[in-house]
Amino acid sequence: MIPWFTYSRPNSLKDAVKQLSVPGTRLHAGGTDLLGCLRDGVVAADKLVSISHLAELRGITRTGNGSVRIGALTTLTEIAEHPYIMEHYAALSEGASSAASPQLRNQGTIGGNISQRPRCWYFRGDFHCLRKGGEACYAVAGENQFHCIVGGQSCFIVHPSDTAPALIALEARVRITGPQGTRTLPLESFFVGPQKDFTRENVLDAGDILTEILLPAPAANHRSSYRKVRARGAWDFALAGVALSVRFSNGIVQLARIVLSGVAPVPWRVREAEKIVTGKEIDDETASQAAAACVKDAVPLAKNEYKLHLVRGVVEEALLAMKQA
């Protein structure tokens, strides 16, 4: 049984922010990650504030200037099956449809998918690890086959989201409402790696609610994709993955964003690889060079060197597939 808590379901964003500003309170959206964390004692809560009655946080809408607004409570299924998202933001629909299982996609929200806690088995298990206020990261000398190969420092989690890399590639921004008001920032700046603060994964503070995701209007000659490698064909987290967003002009890459999943504590953007393909045609050589750049700074742990090969393979494959598409 989940430890005891009280429950509230406010009818306004303002009230929700107010209630969530009280210490010991936690936000409930889809609940798929939260209930697991509460049951395993990873986090504690005296009170849950459910935002499920905030209808304005739901749904996908196109604004006047062609950009797209996705409410944070929109489910992964709704995003995966949305015709406009499928057509113009393929990386996002591919990320959403490859996350978790059908049941979890029907319940899990995009806001929750971006803000979910890491799946590191020491963090989720009975280990008082660094991220939970302890002294050490047990992955360093432990079972680290699913941990990060880049961006780790003191803590070696990987960010588990499949939609976040896709959204960063697509230049998404997020809107957050908190006790100090509302702010909008690029999703790329939303995530916090362990070198900056190993007790958090993102910038959300007490009382903050991620309310919406904003995607720029679809550009001409633009393509995007998300490719994920996992141990099973479905219902598994990424061992390695890549979100691509590329603008072409007569077959030449004008602009590229390359963001990796499954290999770093935050969705990992590789600017050097982006530079390699920009201004060129994608061919075997550029794809191979870009793939090599993606692992240039990687330092694998004892049991995850295989990820270097996976990253190179998946990046190369995704780039070449995009050329042919």
Add this chain to the structure above:
Amino acid sequence: MEKEKIDAAQESSPGITRRGFLQTVGIGTLEIAVVGAVAPAVQAETRQRGNLVPLTLKVNGQRHELHVEPRWTLLYVLREKLELTGTKPGCDRGECGACTVLIDDRPRYSCLTLALEADGHEITTVEGLMHGEQLGPVQEAFVQEDGFQCGFCTPGQVVAAEGLLRHTANPDIGEIRTGMSGNLCRCGAYGHIFKAVQRAAILRK
């Protein structure tokens, strides 16, 4: 004459059901546990009772007025309060799919859904797929295709299949594999399960 009366009485009285028996045994165990730790158990009980919250659940077309603890999952309430024990507790952590129910026609894990969050939604459990005492078409398809071995995951598989077919009436094998991917079968009866879903698509028409 006398014997007939007795038989008739036994027939009409509920008697000891398997579930009732298990519940009696369960209560016995609880009493023993309380003796070992009186103070914390009583304290927990008091705290919970003070926090029961009213809830109306609509399950299989029927409305139920309940009082629940906020922490109770839909799975717990279905099984322990409404005695709808067709929905199975497997992993109790959103991984295996044995607890799958439909919420507004979409399959969801009832172990990861707070009962309070199901407020205002239509819930369908495996019991709701019956036509009276007759099996529904998806259930019938699982029987015909032998879509199970031990059977524990089957209610969840059946409900997941129903949810898939409500949205995709004629799924191809890829759609079936994806649609059923949130339900694990420890016996590995997947081949038969996929055939059962294909047959269910035909029987539902």
